[in-house]
Amino acid sequence: MPLLTIKHVTEYSYRQPVSFGEHRIMMRPRESFDQKLIEAKLEIQPEPRELRWLHDVFGNSVAIALFDRRAKLLKVTSQFTLDHAPLAQGQVDVEDYARLFPFTYSSEDMPDLLRSIERQHHDPTRIVDNWARNFVNDDGPTDTVGLLTEMATSIKRDFTYVPRQEKGTQTPIETLAARQGTCRDFAVLMIEAVRALGFAARFVSGYVYNPSASEGRVGGGNTHAWVRIFLPGSGWVEFDPTNGIVGNRGLIRVAVARDPYQAIPLSGTWSGFPASFLDMSIDITVRMAGSDLLSHPTHGAINSRFATTGSQ
Template sequence: MAVFNIIHITKYQYNLPIKESINEIRLFPHNFENQDVLQYQLSITQNPNVAISNDYHGNRVGNFNTLESHTEMTIESRMLVRVNHSLKIPEIDHTKVSDLNLHNDIYLLRLCYPETIAKQDEIDAILKEIDCSDKSIIEIAYECSKYIYNHFAYTKGITNIETTVDEILGHRKGVCQDFANVLLQLLRTAGIPSRYVSGYICPNESGLRGEGATHAWVEIYTPKQGWLGIDPTNNIWTMDNHVKLAVGHNFIDCTPVKGTFKGVSKQTLSVCVSIGYEDGRHFEEINDVELQKNSVEYQQQLDYAEQQQQ
């Protein structure tokens, strides 16, 4: 069991004033069997009203508007979370894909459909190499995770949230979100209900890859044990240092912050994650996030607006 004090700060800055910012956030940690949210506090620039609801996957979602003109928006999420995973490989479970009976469960069926990609033959080849024919769901998930861990290099800065599975298969490099997407394609092709998970991986003495920042992994479903988390970035089942925020079919369903605004402005985004421990230790990481490139038309409008300011 472990208790973490996590501060997640998302900061948008604009070189020209914008207005009518409309946003949707998924920054509320899960309460579930292995995780208790002891405290939670949300602070947003200009203190807008936040309407909270639950989405299709059971995530808490906040929606808010900032109508006034502004050049900066900060969203600060503070949480005290207690995690109590088993810290061991899931119990022996011989359930196979052929044993699944999902005909009456639309939610699980939807989580069995892989993306349509150009390099599906490479996914099929990996599954053939693993030989899933007589393996249990648990074994298939672990073998797929191990394959990614051994054959894909953990490399920062060459992918972003829009990088496709085809691109990841091409260069076989990336970070946690990329490995989660490849694992989802493998597991769903094999017929296993699987979902994307966003959260944090808190640093420990073993030095896990991706720790200290927002993290992504995968959950698989078995009739006997329910949802089980597996982290292909580190080739481990989720442990006490995995804190879950949101789940979904893919990253889009779990995006921590997304929105739109009125105005023509160049925006920058930075994310700071600070993690405090019961023994007084503290870890902090700041990342500048690469945003989607502007269209040619928008860039022309931006250039013109900037010239008018000179």
């Protein structure tokens, strides 16, 4: 299992001291059988008056920081080390009744999956529905994993990845029309498409890294976004439409949510003169123990107060 150390630094700078409201920090990876957290630390400058932790409705770890001093700089540094156990596409095992599409989730699972099947975006002319149906065979059975794999790989193949620092996501219809977008745009498109077919799907935010020098990954400019789909027999399985991969190889989960706005890594408020805000910078590095490989370093200022990692 790869031993990874990830450091995520976010800085907001201001012309003169400002006061800070409550900030929510969602940068601690979810612990599970395939992600074993060995060490984690969170440093905040200025030091908050109070820092407490909670689990949100999805079980994500969230730190709540409260401040009582003004400052010209807000710096949040999250660093952790974990064992990562990648799951490859060939290890996805589906129950017999769900191996061919369409199928119906069991009566035991369905009540808990309903909100993850529910559509989030209006599609009055069924544009997303029709696109999703392209992956279903008209003249015979459709392999369930094959359908989902082809959808993920077709997004990588037919759409252009374009980084965008502004807050928010395109609608699935906008992404289909533009044939380009960010990792979060592609994740939202795939979520809506598979929900149109009756699958339970969730949005995932986390980190992406290159498992080896020969394997390239894109979409790691800030944090990365992908999809989890519930498949009977394997449970929640990762699909990354930005990179066209199935399984969690190269993917570290931090937050799982029904909608992207529920998985923002850093959000909060500040008070001061409107022109006080200068800029924001993000630096993310991923290192593997025993290797010189450094995955997806991100450096430099992001000159937007609407960057995806904060809502200052």
